[in-house]
Amino acid sequence: MKRCFDFFVAATALVLLAGPLLVLAVFVRVKLGKPVLFSQVRPGKRGKPFRMVKFRTMTNERGPDGTLLPDADRLTRFGRFLRASSLDELPELWNVLKGDMSLVGPRPLLMDYLPLYSSEQARRHEVRPGVTGWAQVNGRNALSWEDRLSLDVWYVDHRSFALDIRILWLTVRKVLMRDGISAAGEATMSRFTGTKRE
Template identity: 65%
Template sequence: MTEGGSYILKRGFDFIVALMALIVLSPIMAVTAILVRWKLGSPVLFKQQRPGLHGKPFYLYKFRTMTEEQDENGKLLPDHLRLTPFGQFLRKYSLDELPQLFNVLKGDISLVGPRPLLMEYLELYTPEQARRHEVKPGITGWAQVNGRNAISWEEKFKLDVWYVDNQSFWLDLKILFLTIIKVFKSEGISHEGHVTMPFFKGEKKDKDEAM
């Protein structure tokens, strides 16, 4: 299949599956939104700018999982202090990720691809790691079904680049199937000692701190 044909197939599949998922999951999303409003307050959605295809920024949407608690200086408390048991439940079963289906409909992301990380990471990647932006980011990806947040940044980026070089419609189907299994098993939600992943500081700094 030509590159253009592969893009049309992937985009069509993304749109149809995301639309069907939104219809089927709308009751769950409605209940989740009500509970987030009740337990965590406004806003219900967490909105943050992330890099998309070729690093182009877009706004990613999630259900909030943390409070807005601040210290005496008006600075947000560390993540582990703001993450509530309810927020942990949402993350455990990936319910916080459901609003990203709207991002898929818009074409910001795909169902499958490297996870969109923080904008400030762009200048920290090596040229090889930056190749993860040669495809659209995704709700789930090869790194997510091979360790998720339990693996190191270096391992995660190698898996992302492997996906870039080996992507196919059948690989996407495999990743989606494995994702469903991982969600029910609640595997790889956090890195050791962190609620998700430690902040990426670049390959050189990470190696220096490990010495």
């Protein structure tokens, strides 16, 4: 039922939002340059890698030594707007349509983090990652890593269609309130340095 719901909603949304997505793509191209989409390999269900896509929110500005500047220096006002409104996440509907992601589930993090999770934290990969999730509606990036990963595992243990609907509704409220967009003192979220797997 969950997969059928995901497919139907993602397909419908991509058709209905085709025009706005095109307009957003043009704005991203003009204000941030190319490529319009940011893609990165992330771990999916059972840690299987997939390529997640979203609208880019940062420039490619580099320092004198050729290395990328810190996130805070590359995140423009327009990029902050995309993140605050979660519009940058809309291309992930394609990942949902393909079956790499679900509408609701733990957010797909970096491949680099896989060896750093405890055995309990690693359970977040027992389900498909989501566009939104239980941690996102309970603090988003303002949460500590420990709390965020604990909420992800809580979702794995309590997942249901009714809970997914509740999370989707709460996500709309969170986006409108623009709550928990970044961690304290960070442009986005600090890197996870967790504990080694047991």
